[in-house]
Amino acid sequence: MASSQLVGKTYCVKTFGCQMNLHDSERVSGLLDACGCNEVATFEEADIAVFMTCCVRENADQRLYGQASALVSMQAPPSGKRVVAIGGCIAQRDGARLKEQIPTCDVVFGTSALDKLPALLEEAFDSSSRRIFVDTEEDPASFSTDLPTHRAQPFHAWVPIMYGCNNFCTYCIVPYVRGRERGRVFETIVSECERLVNDGVREICLLGQNVNSYGRDLYGKPRFAELIRAVGETGVDRLRFTSSNPKDLNDDVIAAMAETPAVTPHLHLAVQSGSSRILKAMNRSYTREQYLDLVGRLYDAIPGLALTTDIIVGFPGETEEDFLETLSLVEEARFAGAFTFIYSKRPGTPAARIVDPTPAETIENRFDRLARLVEKQSWEANQIDLGTSVEVLVESTSKRNSGVLVGHSAKNQTVHFPVPEGRMPDDLIGKFCTVDVDLARTWYLSGTMAGEPR
Ligand code: SF4
CATH class of the missing domain: 3.30.750.210 (Transcription Regulator spoIIAA)
Structure with missing residues (x-):
């Protein structure tokens, strides 16, 4: 995999969006490591700046254009040339057109073309002009699955x-x-x-x-x-x-x-709306009743299950009655948490063509009411574990306090606990620790470690 042009080059990958993109970024890093490149923490130090983009999350386009364009005014790295590569969903959608929005862009690689990245980078480093090198061909038989992963x-x-x-x-x-x-x-x-x-x-x-x-x-x-x-x-x-x-x-x-x-006794099951009429308009292929029936079967089969969800507020045509159905579904489903979004148009999708006269303030008001209900339910769900012991997979020290460890419970709750006396954080990161929970807040649990890690 080592490539003479790329050996010794430094790289930095910035990721927007979902878990699939996070994983694709790990594979891009693995691929560049295998080519003899070295990861660095910032674009300032990087010969190769990679953006893994997302067109699902709101404002992702604007964030990408802003951050990638800012590279113009950044000093060149010590090697003298920085190549900017854009991958992920926006790259797949826009291809060579990205050069119009982002003049710094040298390489565009689509969602099926991760494995082509080293060759595209080599061409860009070889080129003396600011040409753009693009591969967004969709290859249904290939999805670059056997790449090294960092x-x-x-x-x-x-x-x-x-x-x-x-x-x-x-x-x-x-x-x-x-x-x-x-x-x-x-x-x-x-x-x-x-x-x-x-x-x-x-x-x-x-x-x-x-x-x-x-x-x-x-x-x-x-x-x-x-x-x-x-x-x-x-x-x-x-x-x-x-x-x-x-x-x-x-x-x-x-x-x-x-x-x-x-x-784990945790399931993320996106409902998106509690109104069967809106679910039909979203083409979700289930009704409110079918979703709630499924939730009932899940709770019956998996004791202590923590259920989380995604909800869109303000889908075109949503009425107050539809929204009230969403609120009542959230209560009935007893979600332990929810990602809530105000609907925003994705150009090229059927819903983007629907004109909706609902005022923005009405939708914001609905969003606030939903957020309050979700917070209340998250707080209630966390109270169940107050006074109990939970097993935590320790991931890191806290960004704010290096004396505190952070990880997730089996139910996917964030859990904090102080590094026990006489222990080094690095000895506990990546291990399972039992934590006696003495505080349960809306967004996290905290407590003290008990017993030995495993
Ligand atoms: S299931 Fe629906 S929301 Fe999820 S990726 Fe497919 S089209 Fe998008």
Whole structure:
């Protein structure tokens, strides 16, 4: 993999957006490491500045244009030339047109072209003019799956199981920029997980735009439930997965979750709205009643399950009655947390063509009412663990206080606790520690460590 042009070059990767992008960034870093490059913390020091972009999250375009354009006024790195590469969903969507918005851009690589990045960078370093080098070809047979990965945390790994999405929710750009669903071969995923566990990974998160429909395009049609059980048998301590579309989460998956000890009692299950009318307009393929029925089956099968969700407020045409249905669904589903968003148009999606006269203040008012309810429920959900012991996978020291360790419980709550006397933080990071919880706030738990780490 080493490339003479790139050996010794420094690089910095900046990531916007979802877990799939975080994982793609880890693979870009792994690829550049394998080419003999060295990671640095800032763009100032970097010969190669990589942006992994997202067109799902709000303002992502503006943030990218701002940050990438700012590189113009930045001093050149010690080697004399900085190459700016843009990957991810915006790169796939805009291709060479990015040069118009971002004059500093030298390389554009699409979501199927991660493995082409070293060759594109070499061409850019070789070129004496400011040409742009682009590869956004969609190759349904290839999704650069076997690339080296530079994991941000040695004890945690993202494992993609599929790419793309077939669902075409009317507000979402993903199927247009990441293409149709393509699953990775079952055995390849399981052996990658086995390797990771042997390398010391304690927590694996299986990734896909809709993991519940895994396997439909593959020979023998392996099911997601079978994959959960097989990965559970690798000996991994914790197994998570995201994203789950409720329409494809069936009783087989619920049984596999309940019967696989490594699967954590936490599920993120995006509902988006509590109104069946709006869910239909979103093309979500389930009703309010079907979602609540699914939630009931999940709570029955998995004791202590923490359920979190995503909700969009102000989808075009949403009325006060629709919104009240969202509030009542949030109460009925007893979410432990929710990411709430005000609807914003994604050019190129069907919903972007709908004209909605609802005033912005009305939508903001709804958003505030929902946020208050979600906060109240998160606080209540955390009170359940006050006075109990939770097992925490320790991830780092706190940014504000190096004497405090931070990690996540099995239910995905953020947990803080002071470094016990006589212990070094590095000896505990990446280990499971039991924490006796003596404080439960809306966004976190805190307490003291008890017993020995494992
Ligand atoms: S399931 Fe819907 S929201 Fe999720 S990626 Fe696919 S189209 Fe987008």
